[in-house]
Amino acid sequence: MPELLVQEVSSSYGKIKILxxxxxxxQKGEIGCxxxxxxxxxxxxxxxxxxxxxxxxxxIYLKDTLLSSKIKQTATELRNIGMVFQDYALFPHLTVKQxxxxxxxxxxxxxxxxxxxxxxxxxxxxxxxxxxxxQLSGGQQQRVALARSLAPKPKLLLMDEPFxxxxxxxxxxxxxxxxxxxxxxxxxxxxxxxxxxEAYAISDTIxxxxxxxxxxxxxxFTIYHQPTHPFxxxxxxxxxxxxxxxxxxxxxxxxxxxxxxxxxxxxGDEVSVLIRPDDIIHDDDSKISFKIINKDFxxxxxxxxxxxxxxxxxxxxxxxxxxxxxxxQLGIKIKMDHAICFKNC
Amino acid sequence: MRTISKKWxxxxxxxxxxxxxxxxxxVSFIFEPTNENWTHLAKxxxxxxxxxxxxxxxxxxxxxxxxxxxxxxxxxxYQFFASNILHWALLLPLAIPAYIIAYTYTGLxxxxxxxxxxxxxxxxxxxxxxxxxxxxSLGGAILMFSLVLYPYVYLLARAxxxxxxxxxxxxxKTLGASPLRIFFKVALPMxxxxxxxxxxxxxxxxxxxxxxxxxxxIPTFTTGIYRSWTGFGDTTTTAQLSLLLLAFVIxxxxxELWSRRQAKYFTHQKNQPPITTKITGLKAVIxxxxxxxxxxxxxxxxxxxxxxxSINSAQTSFNKEFFExxxxxxxxxxxxxxxxxxxxxxxxxxxxxxxxxxxxxxVRITTFGYAIPGTVIAIAVMILFTTFDNYIDxxxxxxxxxxxxxxxxxTLFILVFAYTFRFLSVSLQTIDSGLSRIKNSMDExxxxxxxxxxxxxxxxxxxxxxxxxxxxxxxxxxxxxxxLPTTLILRPFNFNTLSVRAYEMAADERLADAGLPxxxxxxxxxxxxxxxxxxxxxxxx
Numbered sequence: 001m002p003e004l005l006v007q008e009v010s011s012s013y014g015k016i017k018i019l020x021x022x023x024x025x026x027q028k029g030e031i032g033c034x035x036x037x038x039x040x041x042x043x044x045x046x047x048x049x050x051x052x053x054x055x056x057x058x059x060i061y062l063k064d065t066l067l068s069s070k071i072k073q074t075a076t077e078l079r080n081i082g083m084v085f086q087d088y089a090l091f092p093h094l095t096v097k098q099x100x101x102x103x104x105x106x107x108x109x110x111x112x113x114x115x116x117x118x119x120x121x122x123x124x125x126x127x128x129x130x131x132x133x134x135q136l137s138g139g140q141q142q143r144v145a146l147a148r149s150l151a152p153k154p155k156l157l158l159m160d161e162p163f164x165x166x167x168x169x170x171x172x173x174x175x176x177x178x179x180x181x182x183x184x185x186x187x188x189x190x191x192x193x194x195x196x197x198e199a200y201a202i203s204d205t206i207x208x209x210x211x212x213x214x215x216x217x218x219x220x221f222t223i224y225h226q227p228t229h230p231f232x233x234x235x236x237x238x239x240x241x242x243x244x245x246x247x248x249x250x251x252x253x254x255x256x257x258x259x260x261x262x263x264x265x266x267x268g269d270e271v272s273v274l275i276r277p278d279d280i281i282h283d284d285d286s287k288i289s290f291k292i293i294n295k296d297f298x299x300x301x302x303x304x305x306x307x308x309x310x311x312x313x314x315x316x317x318x319x320x321x322x323x324x325x326x327x328x329q330l331g332i333k334i335k336m337d338h339a340i341c342f343k344n345c
Numbered sequence: 346m347r348t349i350s351k352k353w354x355x356x357x358x359x360x361x362x363x364x365x366x367x368x369x370x371x372v373s374f375i376f377e378p379t380n381e382n383w384t385h386l387a388k389x390x391x392x393x394x395x396x397x398x399x400x401x402x403x404x405x406x407x408x409x410x411x412x413x414x415x416x417x418x419x420x421x422x423y424q425f426f427a428s429n430i431l432h433w434a435l436l437l438p439l440a441i442p443a444y445i446i447a448y449t450y451t452g453l454x455x456x457x458x459x460x461x462x463x464x465x466x467x468x469x470x471x472x473x474x475x476x477x478x479x480x481x482s483l484g485g486a487i488l489m490f491s492l493v494l495y496p497y498v499y500l501l502a503r504a505x506x507x508x509x510x511x512x513x514x515x516x517x518k519t520l521g522a523s524p525l526r527i528f529f530k531v532a533l534p535m536x537x538x539x540x541x542x543x544x545x546x547x548x549x550x551x552x553x554x555x556x557x558x559x560x561x562x563i564p565t566f567t568t569g570i571y572r573s574w575t576g577f578g579d580t581t582t583t584a585q586l587s588l589l590l591l592a593f594v595i596x597x598x599x600x601e602l603w604s605r606r607q608a609k610y611f612t613h614q615k616n617q618p619p620i621t622t623k624i625t626g627l628k629a630v631i632x633x634x635x636x637x638x639x640x641x642x643x644x645x646x647x648x649x650x651x652x653x654x655s656i657n658s659a660q661t662s663f664n665k666e667f668f669e670x671x672x673x674x675x676x677x678x679x680x681x682x683x684x685x686x687x688x689x690x691x692x693x694x695x696x697x698x699x700x701x702x703x704x705x706x707x708v709r710i711t712t713f714g715y716a717i718p719g720t721v722i723a724i725a726v727m728i729l730f731t732t733f734d735n736y737i738d739x740x741x742x743x744x745x746x747x748x749x750x751x752x753x754x755x756t757l758f759i760l761v762f763a764y765t766f767r768f769l770s771v772s773l774q775t776i777d778s779g780l781s782r783i784k785n786s787m788d789e790x791x792x793x794x795x796x797x798x799x800x801x802x803x804x805x806x807x808x809x810x811x812x813x814x815x816x817x818x819x820x821x822x823x824x825x826x827x828x829l830p831t832t833l834i835l836r837p838f839n840f841n842t843l844s845v846r847a848y849e850m851a852a853d854e855r856l857a858d859a860g861l862p863x864x865x866x867x868x869x870x871x872x873x874x875x876x877x878x879x880x881x882x883x884x885x886x
Contacts, residue, residue, distance in 0.1 A: 050789075076793055077794075077795045077796060077797060079793075080795075081793055083789070083790065083793040085786040086786070089786035089790040091805055092809065093805075102791070102796070148790075148794070149793065154793075
């Protein structure tokens with residue numbers, strides 16, 4: 001039995017459907033991450049799980065207990081769910097210690113103190129108990145907000161864009177640290193973000209959302225290498241689509257040559273094939289070569305844009321030492337076991 | 346959720362209706378046919394009311410701009426001797442009500458006053474009489490208003506200059522523009538909406554004034570309304586005269602709203618600390634004079650005069666009657682402030698919880714009292730409650746043969762009612778800005794941590810709102826203490842306050858005896874100025 005179970009949850013605002021039959025589950029201690037552009041409904045889903053918003057259909061369970069359904073709404077304060085908000089929402093008139101103590105006022109003073117010390121150790125800020133939020137840096141505030149929501153030992157931790165207020169350099173390192181903290185407390189968590197790198201750094205399972213639908217719910221590797229939807233393929237990582245025709249024996253005829261596939265399309269089906277830059281390996285000795293029409297310097301490597309005979313483009317990463325110029329030919333190898341392709345409509 | 350919404354909506358609606366009924370009743374007098382008093386008025390005094398009001402507004406516009414705008418520019422752009430003190434000291438005249446500064450300058454500049462007496466020792470009596478301008482005149486009134494009202498312009502102009510134009514000013518410098526050219530061609534046009542907004546506030550105060558024009562014998566709307574009420578006792582004409590004044594005020598409100606919207610276009614969100622240039626020598630001396638002159642004339646001289654009067658009359662004035670005066674003023678101000686803050690808190694929460702357009706509009710309507718002259722509000726409230734009392738009386742007489750007489754008219758209740766309507770927006774603005782600091786996510790965090798509504802209120806909202814509530818309370822308290830015409834018209838028989846006493850003494854030509862109540866009003870008036878300057882410093886930091 002999963003710790004969190006979301007079953008065909010829908011939510012609408014007037015006539016507009018914000019969530020459309022979403023289902024997902026998280027095992028005890030698993031960290032999930034909802035990824036999508038703004039307005040896709042990911043925050044609404046998070047708030048529905050927290051009970052801050054009602055759902056119009058479906059069911060939400062937390063460890064066998066039904067929290068939300070079309071007719072039932074357990075009050076947020078009774079759900080035992082912790083939530084970290086985008087703006088951290090630290091109480092400005094309370095010290096760090098008082099902030100953390102807010103949710104554990106039912107414990108006696110000694111126990112409270114013990115838990116606070118424990119949490120401050122955990123977030124690696126043992127000496128800030130007496131400070132006020134405005135005396136902390138953004139990253140420190142973020143960790144205090146996390147500690148505050150962890151204090152009552154919630155069954156589930158929700159985080160809404162927890163890193164968006166921070167410097168880009170800080171985000172990934174903090175995401176890793178937060179993962180460590182959550183894992184050590186063994187708390188099931190669900191986070192929302194629009195940043196892929198954060199999602200990779202923190203989560204065990206990623207869900208891609210678009211227009212209120214959950215398109216795929218899978219581990220990061222699967223999301224990247226086996227996207228089930230063209231949107232995911234273009235949303236995650238770099239890549240381009242080229243046209244192809246399905247032939248017998250699960251092969252695809254493209255301008256790049258014949259590629260293998262896992263799909264069961266019919267002979268003659270027109271498909272779009274996803275070509276990632278890491279599928280194309282630069283190799284000066286290769287017999288296959290294409291004309292370079294653009295190159296972008298990225299420090300450690302160049303991004304080459306290559307022109308296929310049928311005027312389609314592909315991109316290829318190469319070490320920045322090599323000096324091929326625009327207009328010249330670049331030799332490549334294709335390193336691809338099974339091409340990702342989607343049937344054209 | 347839905348039932349709570351309905352409750353809040355209902356409460357907001359009731360508050361709005363209750364507080365604004367007097368004004369709607371007043372407006373209904375548009376449809377009342379005019380009587381012979383009005384015909385007489387229209388032929389004789391009305392043209393004079395209108396011309397005088399227009400001249401006053403025109404003069405005060407020029408005066409407040411002269412005192413307020415360039416000083417604001419100098420303060421935001423340059424560093425010179427005492428500039429960091431002048432920065433907040435320029436707000437000091439705000440503590441003095443116009444009628445009080447008028448009394449002090451009358452005392453200083455009249456025939457027996459120190460200035461003319463001194464001049465007579467140098468020149469002949471004839472020359473002084475001939476050349477010395479009469480302070481109790483239109484020109485004198487314009488100067489008085491300008492001296493105490495320019496801080497409105499200064500405040501908004503300063504904010505506009507400081508917040509938005511820094512980068513644009515720097516660009517202008519790189520394009521080779523001289524400081525004076527930058528001021529006229531860049532900074533001034535950009536700050537214009539803010540300056541106009543400040544100006545409309547000053548003009549609203551000018552129109553609302555009763556004490557100054559009464560003392561100077563200038564016939565305007567407020568004195569006319571007072572005269573037709575106390576003199577003729579003619580409700581219809583008084584109400585119609587009030588409506589005409591209201592039309593002027595509404596025009597000002599519209600201009601203010603428009604200019605505030607314009608000001609938004611020009612405002613940069615980024616609040617960079619302004620970079621000031623250090624100036625020395627003659628330039629610094631001129632800047633110092635420009636910025637300190639308004640303070641000298643608008644605060645230091647009048648307060649010194651008041652202090653001198655108070656000290657001279659202290660022995661005779663400090664008696665039982667005077668302490669009763671203080672007690673009356675303070676408990677009236679205290680209760681009004683308390684009630685106003687409670688109502689403002691209610692409306693502020695209603696807006697926060699509901700976030701809907703109808704509630705917004707209702708609250709907006711309720712807060713327009715700040716723009717309506719105290720005289721007009723007093724008359725409107727008086728008409729409403731007299732009508733109400735008479736209705737009850739005749740009903741009881743007809744049905745039970747009991748005469749109830751006047752129940753509410755002539756009691757402190759209607760006075761507090763009028764004040765609350767007039768000063769609601771002052772407290773609402775303060776509480777609104779305090780409440781906006783408590784983000785929704787904080788409430789939601791508290792809920793996820795298991796807190797119930799009462800705990801959220803006592804542990805999060807009240808502690809975070811404490812300062813705003815106190816500030817709102819103080820602001821209303823001081824406004825009530827300063828307010829003259831509302832108190833004068835609505836006070837119960839034989840009930841005196843500091844402002845009324847100052848007015849009565851001045852009316853009896855006993856200016857020196859007006860000193861003590863006046864200085865008390867000014868001293869309490871300093872509290873909000875201090876609060877304001879503190880807020881300014883925080884924004885600076």
